[in-house]
Amino acid sequence: MPAGAPTTSVSQPAGAEGRARVWKPLRSAEATATSYLINDWNLHLENYHPSYVLDENPATAWVEGTNDSGENEAITLPLSAVRVARAIRLRIWNGYQKSKHVWTENAMPRGVRVTVLDDDENEVVSAERELTRTMGPQEVVVDLPPRRGLAAVRLTTLSVYPGQRFKDTCISDILVDVDSDVPYNPAAENAKHEALLKWAAGQKAEGSYFASRPPELPFAFSRYVSKRSSADREAFKQRLAAREAIEKTVGPARFRPVIKQSVKVLPDGLANQSLHADDFAQLFSTERVALHETKDQVVSHIRTEDTLGQIWTSSVRVARGADQKSLKVLAFDLRDVTTERTTWSDDRKLLLVYGAEGRLETLYRSRSGFAESEGGEDYDSVTDTDEIWSFAYDAAGKVREIDIDSLARHHNMYGKKAGPEREDSKVKHVVYRGLADKSG
């Protein structure tokens, strides 16, 4: 199994012009598929994600997710756009090649259609091939029409070799090489492969983490699924008005929070960037937090890879209960700064309200930053969002459900749409419910 940095190889037979092929590897950081199998037998729901065909590890595989044998299911690998190429080569590890036993139990593609796509996802060329039922790699070479390039390749299953036990059709690995004179950028290809390996390592670590969950972990489930609807705007605004009163109870003294039990991994479904759940994941329970008084405005700084992003967290201010000891409210700010040619920030103000048992009950969060859409008329579109998060706990005191209501206001700094703020007409209501798993 090849591994490490991309290397160029020369292969026979000769190409159409009688010259030897010079194959240069094209990597992908992520693959997509029409479906993939989801189960939770080991507390990890993406065991058969299509990106596993890219990790150069035959012990992992893409497994299609239909109820039948997976005919007409397709996997697509986005590649660096190559302006002109003579041919591509796929090296396919057909079936689930984790072991001979697993390989024979599962199905694998037999007839396949290889479709080369351009930057606009238009078909450049398509060819049907028959794969063999053999372990190890097998090659498929597809010539491109003259002066045509590629930006992705899609493999569609037309027929299958059935498995002895399961109907699931699997592919362990697909490596793509291109024969082209276009200058090759090994740094970009390496970066994509490293990103893929980082993702795979993260998946593995996350599965292991939740499989050995300590009792202190505040979440009841390893995965949360969301359901979206809308909510009443006036009711939201009345609830939001409470935030102002709560803020007034917060004292001026500043503290550095020290966490007794760190949450290193968030559950699937909560661990995405727009939720920013890791901003407060350490603070679910007052029992987890010790406060050290400080005069510092900023108490934490995280520098992400290559200084592209930096996150500064302010010290916290608090409100105590009537006993002057119990922690009722905790407030702090974050500035998440990205530096490219310019610098821009996603600013977040957080107000955490704790219940009688010291559990986080309500979170008020205000966000301000550029809208996530890119280009077109949306440039310089700023979005300010007020959110109210409500947490529900199970009998063991772990988070069972999270309800988030949010209302956004938008304004454009420049251009035709510049002008006064526009408030969303509806409150977005999202419920995150834990998905029961075997140990849940």
Added chain:
Amino acid sequence: MRALASLLAFLAPSLAAAAAPGDAILCGDCHGAAFESWRTSAHALAATNPIYQAGFRVEPRRFCVDCHTSAGARAEEGIGCASCHAAPTSTTPPATGHPVALRPRAELRDPALCRDCHEFATPAFEGGAMRTTDLPMQRTYSEWLAYRAGGGEGTCQSCHLPGGDHRMRGAHDVELLRRSLAVTVATDGAGERLTLASVGVGHGFPTGDLFRHLTVEVRSLDDAREQAWRVVDRMGRLFDTRLDGATMRAYKVETADTALVPGVPRVVRLPASDGALAWRVRYHYGSERDERRGFVSAEALFATLASGTVAAAPPAARQGCYRAPDWLAFSCARSRRRRAEASPGSRARAALYSRTASR
């Protein structure tokens, strides 16, 4: 009229039909030669070239659009005729035969005309608003002023528009870049060294976009373990982000500028090697991050300006700027500043780099 008709036939019908009042295509009717030259210029590709497109994909800011398109023209035309030739205010009546008032010729010949787009500050976006910082994002005009203060000759127009040549050849003309860089190889007791100097350049090299840089790279021709190119020196600007703890205001800072300065050669020691070494000098149009992202093809991101080989050199103490590029880039900036201060008639240059390093 025949020129316009043939031009329209050449261009896609939809493009011609969609011509806006400020479009360069309308000027081409009477100024065919200048128009044809301009069509091959980097100005014409300002909004459509892949490096700008990739940058805009990461940072879709109106701020960028202002200098990469012409007001009143289709965006895909880039910087068209009107950007430079139209008078900035409409108080002057249109010139004879022209739809708009034109700038006087004297203004067109003034380097200050180029300053608006080739010298500007870095913006920062926070709290839903844009603020301008003290850090120049591009400063080619200041570099040119320093060059002139040091006795340099020529203007933006005399070098980039010689005889009214609207191709405006610059950093995207690789042959021009190659002619603008002199590289000499020499050996002394400490080993092989390259000396790099810009030739006939009235500003930094590289200049313009803040991420452009040069690298000096080597690879072994004999040792199978050292086949990959490795960077031994980097010439360009480096940045970081800092935070004011009291206000939580973030600001970008320049930590080094090691671009070649006119008249100041740079010596790069090659690493000691038991075998022969290949070396090359590459011009990078984007940042290292751009290269890793892969949004832009390699052929648009790099250009090799010079290359060669050197025979095996005796082991020597490692010195120069190849061991830790970031740290050494800064130390090289300091040494270059010392050199600039020491050379007669270069007070302006020294002031420029003092300002940079103090940020």
